[in-house]
Amino acid sequence: MNAEFFDAIDAIEREKGIPKTYMREKITQALAAAFRRDNPGSGTGENIVIDWDDKKKTIRVVAQKQVVEEVENESVQISLQAAREIDAKMEIDDIMSFDVQTRDFGRIAAQTAKQVIIQGIREAERGMVFQEFTSKEHEIISGVVTQVDRQGGVILSLSGTGAVDEKTEAILGAGEQVPGERFKEGDRVRVYVVEVRRTQRGPQIVISRTHQGLVKRLFELEVPEIAEGVVEIRSVSREAGSRTKMAVWTNDPNIDPIGACVGPRGSRVNAVVDELNGEKVDIVKFNENPAEYVSAALAPATVVSVEMLEGVKGCRVVVPFDQLSLAIGKEGQNVRLAARLTGMKIDIKADTL
Secondary structure (H helix, E strand, C coil): CCHHHHHHHHHHHHHHCCCHHHHHHHHHHHHHHHHHHHCHHHCCCCCEEEEEECCCCEEEEEEEEEEECCCCCCCCEEEHHHHHHHCCCCCCCCEEEEEECHHHCCHHHHHHHHHHHHHHHHHHHHHHHHHHHHCCCCCEEEEEEEEECCCCCEEEEECCCCCCCCCCEEEECHHHCCCCCCCCCCCEEEEEEEEEEEECCEEEEEEECCCHHHHHHHHHHHCHHHHCCCCEEEEEEEECCCEEEEEEECCCCCCCHHHHHHCHHHHHHHHHHHHCCCCEEEEEECCCCHHHHHHHHCCCCCCCEEEECCCCCEEEEEEEHHHHHHHHCHHHHHHHHHHHHHCCEEEEEEECC
């Protein structure tokens, strides 16, 4: 237990970010476990004291034994006669301390200590990964494709801040990929962190490219007014790979929220569309008036009238006869997305007049 041991702990803190206090705790546990392994009668090992001397850079392992009249357990007790041969002042129930030479630990005891330390490092690293990526829940992060499996799943090496291993991996399942996307090893991919779960094997980072939150975060990155809170995204409905509807709002009368999201010559919305591989994005203005909000949500169709239904969160919409199919959309997509966006059930019929 020399200076090199202390230097190793410093290196672990420097290279892996694991605090020295944490490593000391694990090493203390490891030494106690090794002692218990070689001394089966030592119970929980509470009679073991680990003394760290930072100035001398040494570690002492001390076993404490109670002075008794008759010894029942040699691992934790010493007879009065034997104690007085060492120190004549010893009395019954006094505690004597004995240095334990760690080099005398048996092979199995040494392996036990090693496993405790290794497990401690792994637990610390997993905890750091969990903390690192929990702070990124509902955010966009980037990763590099390291493998594509036969079922279409993609394994990504995720980028961290440097506090965790850069090889932290997550699986982008086939169901979380935008239809039509194809990836190969080495591709850099942006993903949305849905959640981070604790599992027995370590943190599980759930990522997605189909989640509607991805669209919201992309616009926040592209539109300064959204990042600053001047323009708000009130709702997003999405069918990944095909179409998204997004409702925006501002209380600043001098700002056009739709125009801010579209950007000069469509530069901002086009940047998002490019990231989504051509997915169409309809941007509409949020309105506190349900009828006007539904009318806007059904764009690009023109709405003749909206009748709110009593007792249910729904409405009946009338559109020009020649725009019925446009309002409904291919396979009902337009009205379906509008319903999700507004949170209402929408019944559409054509104006027969």
